[in-house]
Every structure is written in C-alpha cells, then in structure tokens.
Amino acid sequence: MKAIWNNKVLAQSDETIFLENNHYFPPESLNREFFESSNHTTDCPWKGRANYYTLQIGEEINRDAAWFYPEPKEAAKEIKNYVAFWKGVKVEE
Numbered sequence: 001m002k003a004i005w006n007n008k009v010l011a012q013s014d015e016t017i018f019l020e021n022n023h024y025f026p027p028e029s030l031n032r033e034f035f036e037s038s039n040h041t042t043d044c045p046w047k048g049r050a051n052y053y054t055l056q057i058g059e060e061i062n063r064d065a066a067w068f069y070p071e072p073k074e075a076a077k078e079i080k081n082y083v084a085f086w087k088g089v090k091v092e093e
Contacts, residue, residue: 001023003089003090006058010066015029024068027083034056038064047076051068053067053068067083067086
C-alpha cells in the first residue's frame with residue numbers, strides 16, 4: 001500500500017494493518033521529510049488518545065492529516081505508533 005499526497009509517496013508498505021476502513025502504516029515506512037509533529041490530539045473510546053502529524057510538501061501544508069496512537073489501549077495495541085491518513089491523502093495499492 002502507498003499513501004500519496006501532492007504526487008509524493010508519504011508511506012509505502014506491504015504490512016499495513018487495516019482497521020475501521022483505514023490502512024495503518026508501520027512507522028518505519030514513512031518518508032519522514034514530509035511529517036511534522038502536531039499538538040492536536042483526539043480520543044477514541046476503545047483505541048485511546050491519537051496524536052497527529054501535519055504534512056508539508058514544498059509550500060503546501062495539510063494540517064493534522066495523519067494520526068497515530070503512541071499509547072493505545074489494550075484492544076488496539078497492534079497499531080501502536082502505526083500511522084493512518086485522511087484529509088485528501090490517497091491510499092492505494
């Protein structure tokens with residue numbers, strides 16, 4: 001699977017975890033040059049607190065377009081630090 005935004009591959013892996021209609025990419029599959037930590041967080045009742053990344057390619061910025069669970073609840077432990085995308089990021093094979 002590939003995560004693509006602005007014609008750049010943000011992440012690529014054959015070992016994503018598919019959960020709730022999202023592909024979660026292993027942390028080592030990210031092209032870190034496009035990721036900046038965000039202060040934004042959200043809470044999921046069964047997965048825990050999600051942290052976010054803002055994406056930047058050149059002058060284009062996509063705020064809080066990727067998320068991950070650094071300390072997931074027990075039910076979601078398999079996605080710890082795996083990253084999922086939204087806000088216009090295309091995930092495809």
